[in-house]
Amino acid sequence: MRNLISMFFFPLLFLFICHQTFFFSQASAHLIQDTCKKSAQGDPHINYDFCVSSFQKDPRSSTADLQGLGVISVELAIANATSTLSYIKELFKNASDPFIKERLSSCSDEYSDAVPTLQDAGVDMKSKRYDDANIKVSAGMAYADSCEEGFKEEDGHASPLTKENNDLDELGAIALSLTVLLK
Numbered sequence: 001m002r003n004l005i006s007m008f009f010f011p012l013l014f015l016f017i018c019h020q021t022f023f024f025s026q027a028s029a030h031l032i033q034d035t036c037k038k039s040a041q042g043d044p045h046i047n048y049d050f051c052v053s054s055f056q057k058d059p060r061s062s063t064a065d066l067q068g069l070g071v072i073s074v075e076l077a078i079a080n081a082t083s084t085l086s087y088i089k090e091l092f093k094n095a096s097d098p099f100i101k102e103r104l105s106s107c108s109d110e111y112s113d114a115v116p117t118l119q120d121a122g123v124d125m126k127s128k129r130y131d132d133a134n135i136k137v138s139a140g141m142a143y144a145d146s147c148e149e150g151f152k153e154e155d156g157h158a159s160p161l162t163k164e165n166n167d168l169d170e171l172g173a174i175a176l177s178l179t180v181l182l183k
């Protein structure tokens with residue numbers, strides 16, 4: 001009898017688990033795509049491919065539900081802002097142009113404020129306080145915008161941080177769109 005159980009039960013259990021794993025990972029692949037599609041439709045600043053590839057950078061995305069994606073979107077923005085902050089410090093060390101040095105120093109202040117603001121937004125997102133998360137993500141994005149604008153204060157200086165500022169803006173826009181989808 002026991003042998004009969006192992007002969008049939010375990011293979012069936014195995015098949016069941018395989019099926020469930022497959023089913024759930026498929027479901028989540030669709031969730032990332034569906035979410036990014038809705039986000040891109042709702043905000044012209046969000047590029048669908050940027051959205052999908054950003055989520056795919058975090059392995060937890062493949063099994064996350066919509067709220068999980070919301071948390072991950074904020075964490076992607078935090079990671080982005082954090083590495084941009086160290087990049088700004090590198091650029092500052094190398095810069096010789098006094099205007100650029102001054103602007104980089106402001107950007108460093110702005111990103112130093114953006115990181116904890118986004119971290120607060122992450123806490124709100126985890127606690128399902130989507131309105132609060134929305135306000136704090138917007139504030140984080142505003143820091144990136146003022147960093148970028150700073151370089152326009154004097155003609156003839158290209159911003160060395162356009163890509164970084166745009167990346168944070170776009171990741172922020174994805175997080176904002178999730179706060180709306182989750183409500």
Ligand SMILES: *[C@@H]1O[C@H](CO)[C@@H](O)[C@H](O)[C@H]1NC(C)=O
Nearest residue numbers: 053054079080083084164167
């Ligand atoms: C910021 O995120 C974007 C999109 O995921 C990525 O391409 C870029 O490398 C990240 N930048 C930094 C500085 O981490």
Ligand SMILES: *[C@@H]1O[C@H](CO)[C@@H](O)[C@H](O)[C@H]1NC(C)=O
Nearest residue numbers: 087088089090091092093094
């Ligand atoms: C700063 O300068 C060093 C030495 O020239 C170089 O290796 C590094 O890539 C530069 N960093 C940045 C962010 O431009």
